[in-house]
Amino acid sequence: MLRITRRTKRLICLVTLLLLAPAARPLFVDSGNPYFTLTPEKVGTAAVGTPEERILAALDAIRAGKMADARATVDALLHEHPNYRLAHLLSADLYAMRAMPLDTIGGGADAAFAEKLADLRKEALVRMNYRNMPTPPNLLPANILRFDEQQKFAVLVDAETSRLYLFSNDNGVPKMVKDHYVTVGKLGIGKQYEGDQRTPIGVYFVNNHLSRPALDKTYGALADLYGVGAWPISYPNEWDKSKKKTGHGIWLHGSPAATYSRPPQASNGCVVLTNEEMLDVAQYLDIGRTPVIVTPKVEWLTREQWQTRHEQASQTITQWKTAWESLDNEQYLNFYGNDFVSGEGQNITSWRTQKSAVNASKKWSKIELTELSIFAVTGGEKTQMVATFVQDYRSNNLDNKMRKRQYWHNEAGNWKLSWEGNASN
Template sequence: MSYLPPWAKRLICLVILLCLATAATPRLLEFSDRTFTLTPEQIGTAKTGNNEERILAAIDDIRAGKMADARATVDALLNEQPNYRLAQLLRADLYAMRAMPLDTIGGGAAATNASAPSSVLDDLRKEALVRIAHRNEDQATANKLPANIVVFAPNQQYAILVDASTSRLYVFANENGKPKRIKDHYVVVGKLGVDKRVEGDQRSPLGVYFVTSHLTRPQLDKTYGELADLYGVGAWPISYPNELDRSQNRTGHGIWLHGSPAATYARAPQASNGCVVLTNEEMLKVSSYLQPGNTPVIVAPRVEWLTESEWLQRQSAALALLTQWKSKWENLDSAAYLQFYGDEFRSAEGQTIEAWRSQKTAVNTGKTWAKVQLSDISIFAAGENSSQLVTTFQQDYRSNNLENQMRKRLYWQRGNEGWKIIWEGAATI
């Protein structure tokens, strides 16, 4: 070695050291080596209940550090609903938390899959948050009544109420004229939210509508082919645009209640093109309460909840308003009668408030008496803070020179001067 250059001597020494180090390394992971064992994973207890109750229970257990119970619940959910994306996300989080702490839902998926679109994770977080928010709100509103359901018509057995702010659909039964909550479900609304104005704006409408028909899955398959899967178990069209929408030049069509694609258990809170979407399982449950041509579907920006005494006062005030309008009309008091109409009024025929005033004043001049009877009255409220009333009734009008019966609808708007009629005409459904 004395003849080797210095760099060669250093290289030979380094090789000898590496060989010795390799030989001294313990082989801890060989199957025959009993000096290393894995700690068995703790077996948890899966929670029971419906799918939403179980997903929320899993989130609660994660927050409380009960990881085994959370894993058991999520695994049970995914065994039943393998396409439940929120449950898949929680499973990814539970695996990731074995190696690192997480500070947000979906942190595990974000850490282990950097290519996952942030919009997908954001949508799933939103779904979790709106479900959690509903549970918290539900505890405060369980014994309250919705301001949106004011008066049921005698033949209306149920009403559907959608709270766009919480992605929630409620089914209310007509229990002796009072709304009784019997079911509620998570729903999906338009990708860009609510207050639909034009065709293709990807918003859900706000207002009072009615179920018009039922499109079965075989009917959808025949019409749309493979695209029918978007609607899941079936679709129940609603009457958008309603009479007021058309008078305000709102456009669009094909707004339905419908199910979800087979490959997706539940979609993000804002993911439709304007329809109101449920899981297939829950759409089937809700469908049993839908009567085409009769069941109202009220889509509100936020539901206003009232105590029973507040609700009764609200109902009495709405009925009194309608009675006052009828009385002024019967009394041929044109000036007082026309005070019920707002400056933005449009009739079914397109008359402005000026034309309406002229016509009604001229008609009443030729009357000596008039009698108006209203029956089968329904009143529902929509808009921010229940600021819009939709009154529908069977009208029997008789006077000295005219008799007329019709199904009529009035749209009222609350403003600085109180309630004003902004549309009047025959009810189209």
């Protein structure tokens, strides 16, 4: 007689139950419900263009309810730039919106990351604001009034809109080449002292290039903060020094490897671009010659307005030169404001005394100005005009040639000199 063990009996019972049991159904879906259909997610069309254009296209698609297109665009962007944090946030939002509506970017994220979320929202906002208010192509900046003939390009940073503009010298007229989103200081603009985490306002010049290998050698692991490299600018300039401003190491530079772009206010005072955009701008930078104008807000002019402003600025310098050349003390010294300080530290009183004595010893003088450039800082408390030129001075008892810089400020509609002396770069 065949003996069946206890283990064999249990196995027979289990098989019998499986054969007789009804087919299992999904726990959360009633497939018999005529109103339910299980359909795959639609495949969207990814937007094309620059990373900024595509991140904005994704935001537009979300607002228009075209989630498939938004998903396709964000996925394509992250495939190319896996460290783009704003794109990652949008990707997370798209998943969250399958379960619930969101009132804002990052609405489904953990509140513990409030500060980082606020930074990413600011980045999205400044990018959208710029796109919604683009600079008309026929407008020119009041900040670039005259190029030196040897200056091929100028960099203009609008701190209010977190935007960097690159202009070429088109027969003396600024012509926009391109523009990019940038990051400025954590505490904004108006640098005063070392470590205040603000970006300086003023007219500066690119004065060096620190390649990534050079940065690695000097800073080690900290070099990653500067991305593909750094291009130092001439802060503090002559005006900054006269105002006792301190600090150093203000650079144009790239971004760390861990992030594609940084929030609008995140640097220690530098102007920061994405790595690919920094390399794009770098090809136009001429060491020692390219101006970098950092202004609170760019003033945009029509072509006719710009031409008038250009002529007025050039005439101001010419009139100053003519008055000095003519040995007319009263007319000449009228160009100097009450707050004037010379490169040697003289105030307006001692300057007037010295210049009156010097001019009294002259029988004649002849002054020639060449390589003249004029740039301006606008949007702050006072508009500042910065003129740089080579001055060739000749008289009956002195011949002197120097590179000079002047800082002018507008007082009640009249330009007055606030600083004058040797150009430090």
